[in-house]
Amino acid sequence: xxxxxxxxxxxxxxxxxxxxxxxxxxxxxxxxxxxxxxxxxxxxxxxxxxxxxxxxxxxxxxxxxxxxxxxxxxxxxxxxxxxxxxxxxxxxxxxxxxxxxxxxxxxxxxxx
Ligand code: FES
Numbered sequence: 358x359x360x361x362x363x364x365x366x367x368x369x370x371x372x373x374x375x376x377x378x379x380x381x382x383x384x385x386x387x388x389x390x391x392x393x394x395x396x397x398x399x400x401x402x403x404x405x406x407x408x409x410x411x412x413x414x415x416x417x418x419x420x421x422x423x424x425x426x427x428x429x430x431x432x433x434x435x436x437x438x439x440x441x442x443x444x445x446x447x448x449x450x451x452x453x454x455x456x457x458x459x460x461x462x463x464x465x466x467x468x469x
Contacts, residue, residue: 360449360456368455369394374413374429382459383407384446387429390415396457397432398444401425418443 363377363384374387376399383399385408399408401420410421417426417435426436432443447458 359460360447360458362454363396363457364455366450366453366455372415374411374418376409379457379459384457384459385411385418385443386455387413387418389429392430394448394450394455395429395432396446396448396455397429398446398459400444402427402434402441402443403439 361379363379369375369386369388371388372390374385377384377386385397385399386394387397388394400406401408401422403420403423403425406420406422408418408420412419412421413429416429418429419426424436425434427433427443428435432445434441449456
Protein backbone atom coordinates (compact mmCIF):
# COMPACT_ATOMS: atom_id res chain seq x y z
CA UNK A 358 0.00 0.00 0.00
CA UNK A 359 1.16 3.50 -0.79
CA UNK A 360 -0.73 6.23 0.96
CA UNK A 361 -0.45 9.75 -0.44
CA UNK A 362 -1.50 12.98 1.21
CA UNK A 363 -4.76 14.17 -0.31
CA UNK A 364 -5.70 17.25 1.70
CA UNK A 365 -5.65 18.73 5.20
CA UNK A 366 -8.07 17.00 7.58
CA UNK A 367 -10.02 20.26 7.99
CA UNK A 368 -10.77 20.38 4.24
CA UNK A 369 -13.98 18.44 4.85
CA UNK A 370 -16.53 18.65 7.66
CA UNK A 371 -19.18 16.22 8.87
CA UNK A 372 -22.11 16.15 6.44
CA UNK A 373 -19.99 17.36 3.50
CA UNK A 374 -18.36 15.84 0.46
CA UNK A 375 -15.62 17.06 -1.84
CA UNK A 376 -13.62 16.01 -4.87
CA UNK A 377 -9.84 16.02 -4.61
CA UNK A 378 -7.04 15.00 -6.91
CA UNK A 379 -4.34 12.39 -6.30
CA UNK A 380 -2.13 12.53 -9.39
CA UNK A 381 -4.51 11.88 -12.30
CA UNK A 382 -7.09 10.19 -10.11
CA UNK A 383 -10.04 12.03 -8.74
CA UNK A 384 -11.04 11.08 -5.20
CA UNK A 385 -14.45 11.68 -3.64
CA UNK A 386 -14.29 12.30 0.10
CA UNK A 387 -17.57 12.03 1.96
CA UNK A 388 -18.24 12.44 5.65
CA UNK A 389 -21.68 11.08 6.44
CA UNK A 390 -23.60 12.71 9.25
CA UNK A 391 -22.87 10.67 12.37
CA UNK A 392 -20.37 8.48 10.52
CA UNK A 393 -16.74 8.30 9.44
CA UNK A 394 -14.96 9.87 6.47
CA UNK A 395 -14.79 7.63 3.41
CA UNK A 396 -12.82 7.89 0.20
CA UNK A 397 -14.12 6.66 -3.16
CA UNK A 398 -13.05 6.90 -6.77
CA UNK A 399 -14.46 10.18 -8.10
CA UNK A 400 -16.32 8.57 -10.99
CA UNK A 401 -19.77 7.04 -11.09
CA UNK A 402 -19.84 3.24 -11.35
CA UNK A 403 -22.85 3.41 -13.68
CA UNK A 404 -21.29 4.98 -16.78
CA UNK A 405 -17.88 6.04 -15.47
CA UNK A 406 -18.90 9.71 -15.52
CA UNK A 407 -17.21 12.22 -13.22
CA UNK A 408 -18.99 12.97 -9.95
CA UNK A 409 -18.02 16.64 -10.21
CA UNK A 410 -21.59 17.94 -9.88
CA UNK A 411 -22.89 15.19 -7.59
CA UNK A 412 -25.00 16.22 -4.62
CA UNK A 413 -24.89 14.93 -1.06
CA UNK A 414 -27.58 15.01 1.62
CA UNK A 415 -25.39 13.76 4.46
CA UNK A 416 -26.09 10.12 3.63
CA UNK A 417 -26.54 9.59 -0.11
CA UNK A 418 -24.34 10.78 -2.96
CA UNK A 419 -26.54 11.45 -6.00
CA UNK A 420 -24.94 11.29 -9.43
CA UNK A 421 -26.10 14.17 -11.67
CA UNK A 422 -26.03 12.14 -14.88
CA UNK A 423 -28.84 9.60 -14.36
CA UNK A 424 -29.73 10.28 -10.71
CA UNK A 425 -28.39 7.06 -9.23
CA UNK A 426 -27.83 7.39 -5.49
CA UNK A 427 -25.10 5.73 -3.43
CA UNK A 428 -25.00 5.19 0.32
CA UNK A 429 -21.81 6.97 1.31
CA UNK A 430 -21.15 4.63 4.25
CA UNK A 431 -21.07 1.50 2.07
CA UNK A 432 -20.78 2.83 -1.49
CA UNK A 433 -23.75 0.69 -2.54
CA UNK A 434 -26.40 1.94 -4.95
CA UNK A 435 -29.64 2.62 -3.07
CA UNK A 436 -31.88 3.87 -5.87
CA UNK A 437 -31.70 1.01 -8.36
CA UNK A 438 -31.60 -2.77 -8.05
CA UNK A 439 -28.03 -3.06 -9.29
CA UNK A 440 -24.76 -4.24 -7.83
CA UNK A 441 -22.88 -1.14 -8.93
CA UNK A 442 -21.12 0.55 -6.04
CA UNK A 443 -18.68 3.39 -5.55
CA UNK A 444 -15.11 2.10 -5.62
CA UNK A 445 -13.57 2.55 -2.14
CA UNK A 446 -10.02 3.66 -1.45
CA UNK A 447 -8.24 2.96 1.86
CA UNK A 448 -8.03 6.14 3.97
CA UNK A 449 -6.00 7.22 6.98
CA UNK A 450 -5.87 10.44 8.95
CA UNK A 451 -2.38 11.26 10.16
CA UNK A 452 -0.72 14.42 11.45
CA UNK A 453 -3.67 16.58 10.42
CA UNK A 454 -3.81 15.24 6.86
CA UNK A 455 -6.09 12.84 5.00
CA UNK A 456 -4.11 10.14 3.23
CA UNK A 457 -5.51 7.74 0.63
CA UNK A 458 -4.17 4.75 -1.24
CA UNK A 459 -5.38 4.97 -4.83
CA UNK A 460 -2.88 2.50 -6.24
CA UNK A 461 -0.11 3.47 -8.68
CA UNK A 462 -0.07 7.19 -9.41
CA UNK A 463 0.71 9.02 -12.62
CA UNK A 464 1.41 12.75 -12.42
CA UNK A 465 -1.31 15.08 -13.74
CA UNK A 466 -0.98 16.04 -17.41
CA UNK A 467 1.21 19.06 -17.99
CA UNK A 468 3.36 18.61 -14.91
CA UNK A 469 6.95 17.62 -15.36
S1 FES B 1 -23.31 7.99 -14.80
FE1 FES B 1 -23.95 8.22 -12.74
S2 FES B 1 -25.99 7.56 -12.74
FE2 FES B 1 -25.35 7.23 -14.78
